[in-house]
Amino acid sequence: MNFTACHEEEIHIPGHIQSFGFLLGLDAATKTVKFYSENLRLLFNLQEEIFGKTIEELAGTFPQLIDSGVLAKINENTGEEYDWNIFKISVKWDFFHCIMYRVGENIFIEFEKIIEHLTVRSYIFSKYGKVGTPDSSQKIWNKLLDSVVELVDYERVMVYKFLPDGSGKVVAEKIKDGMESYLHLHYPESDIPRQARELYLMKKNRLFCNVYEEPVRILSKTEKKIDLTYCSVRAMSPIHGQYLKNMGVSSSFSTSIIVENKLWGLISCQNKEPKHIDLVNRVRAEVLTFMTANNYYAFKIEQKHKDSIDLSKRTAELKTEFLKYNNLKDSLFNNIELIKNTVSSDGLAIITGGELKTFGDVPSPETVHKISEWVIANSNENIYSNSSFVKQHKEKLGLEENASGILAAKWYATNNEMLIWFRKEYNEHIKWAGYEQTEPEKVNFYGDERLMISPRKSFEVFLEEIKGKCKLWQDKDLLAAERILTFILETSYTQTIQVKELNETLQNMNNELESFSFTISHDLATPLSVIKMNAQMLSNAYPEDLRIKDKILKITQEIDGMEVMMHNILELSRVKNADLKLERISTEQMIRKISYDAKLSFNSEHAEVTFNNFPDILADKTMIYQVFLNIINNAVKYSSHRENPQIVVTGTDEKDSVVYAISDNGIGISEEDSEKMFKVFRRMDNAKIFQGSGVGLSIVHRAMKRLGGSVTYESRINEGSTFYLTFQKPS
Secondary structure, eight states: OOEEOGGGOOTTOOSEEOTTEEEEEEETTTOBEEEEETTHHHHHTOOSOOTTOBTTTTTTTOHHHHHHTHHHHHHHOOSOTTOOEEEEEEETTEEEEEEEEEETTEEEEEEEEOOOOTTTTSOOHHHHGGGOSOOOHHHHHHHHHHHHHHHHOOSEEEEEEEOTTSOEEEEEEEEOTTOOOOTTOEEOGGGSOHHHHHHHHHSOEEEEOOTTSOOEEEEESSSSOOOOTTOTTBOOOHHHHHHHHHHTOSEEEEEEEEETTEEEEEEEEEESSOOOOOHHHHHHHHHHHHHHHHHHHHHHHHHHHHHHHHHHHHHHHHHHHHTTSSSHHHHHHTTHHHHHHHSSOSEEEEEETTEEEEEESOOOHHHHHHHHHHHHHHOOSSEEEETTHHHHHHHHHTOOSSOOEEEEEESSSSSSOEEEEEEOOOOEEEEEESOOOOSEEEEEETTEEEEEEOOOOOOOEEEEEEOSOOOOOOHHHHHHHHHHHHHHHHHHHHHHHHHHHHHHHHHHHHHHHHHHHHHHHHHHHHHHHHHHHHHHHHHHHOSSOHHHHHHHHHHHHHHHHHHHHHHHHHHHHHHHHSOOOEEEEOOHHHHHHHHHHHHHHTTOTTOEEEEEOOOOEEEEHHHHHHHHHHHHHHHHHHHTTSSSOEEEEEEEEOSSEEEEEEEEOSSOOOGGGGGGTTSTTOOOGGGTTSOOOSOHHHHHHHHHHHTTOEEEEEEETTTEEEEEEEEEOOO
16 A cells, blocks of 8 residues: 655546536547546436547537537637636526636536525625725735625635745634634644645635535546646545544635735635535635735735835935945944844844944854855845744854844855844744644545545644744845845945045046156256355355354255255155066165265264175165165164164065064154154154155155065164065065
């Protein structure tokens, strides 16, 4: 005996129909009889075998089909697949609905008796209006139930909603006296297995008149099973029939609630006694449910629109605040509380530019980084949400328990740049309608005994406590995250454009400044030389007047300072724009010559300069001369007032570079001046008693950068300084 899982049951090919209906099947190509229900013989008093014959050939057997126009429609065969053609025929002084439609290679003709019903003669266009303008989802479903109850007159009528995990919940209900309420009860996924849900998408209404009646066998010309997916009189699954018996009901009717082309739920009706619903009222219930589903969808769209408007108002301030800052990180970090509160959450983590900032109740930084790395690796979407993330990944990722759900928004597909909102665990109690059956039993499947999971017998309500989950993230939360993500991308783009424009402006200004510096330096050289020459001539004209000679000396000293400054400005420009020629350079002769000249220039012949090793470097000859000239000159100059000036030049051949250290015992540099050390025209407060332009170290810094090296220093005020020049190592 083979075991058949519930979700494997082939409920669309039962080989039987329900006893309230009759079925005739034709081959779509030949229009000949291919199959029919066994009870069709009794209805039409069949005395001969009808397989392989056309309706015309069976005119004496089916005169009603000839007279009703069914035959003409069959012969036209122009209708779209699944389209219904409904006729009214009289058989044995009774009136029957006759429904004809084509599915694939078969033409189906169904018959069922027209019955009286309290609303059957009052067509319910007015009932459709009862749904009205959406006010709340609960009112929408309650109004639908009012109309369905009037149509079908069942003792229990419910709105059954499918939940994301496949289980279901009764969200609205109308019951008669004596019927137990199922409102707010949950049902396991196995109660309506996936193949049943697929059928509900295709065939929108289903009727099970009497669970205790024996189904009617279908006789077929071939052994091929007949697909009865769209058949209104299709026999129900024996498993489903037993399920209804276990619930204490004899009849059920349902229509599908389709929202956005997905099975949202069902209108589920149950009755203690067997009950047949006329075809017209079943169709009316289906149409009414369809219209209500559209109203519900419109209501959800309107709610989303209202949420969007509300969110726009709340995020207007955020957008304004974002654009106050020059970079994205500052925009995010300075608005972290506002961003956190835009989404209903307990805490927020922002990861950008390799930095992490948090606000509110969040896990440790280590846990946050583990979560962000998981999101990057496992989610291709910009927005990812999970209400039980920690529960699902706690052991594998080693996560903490002070957060349960996450909502992540990332603005780069692979980089770790994202926002993560956190929600704490929310203990929830779910009311289940009985325990799920798990034991297999022998089940009579239309005379074939099979081993299956039998329908559950327990419907006793029990409470389940759900832990490890937070409150579900709602559409408005996801919308808020999407909106903030849009702001981030807009801000990033805007700031990028601003930086680009600023860089272009600065580049133009820099070029103009360099051009101006060169022009001024060149144009001032000649008049300064003339002024200096005339000052010297004036000094010679008054050799005895010491007062005049002193003033003229000050004039020439200022001119000398201006010439030095102009020379340094030109050198700074050349360092930035000159073409580089990197080559192996021997430094010993250059360093010794610069040191000797510096002692003479700064009247510090008594200074002691010590040399330790001269490893070769990879550099540009002209540029490296400017580097050593400025550093050694500073060392000699700023130690020249010492009683015993000491300068030490040491070259060190390291693994990947060459480092020259130039030390002195001069005035030193204060910590307060560290930020302006390499900026042009910036001089230290304690250096102002020495002549200088404030350009030398800027030349060094720019030159070392262009040479692919660096310049750093260590210093203590009044104790001296050491400058480290790191060069590329020649191969």
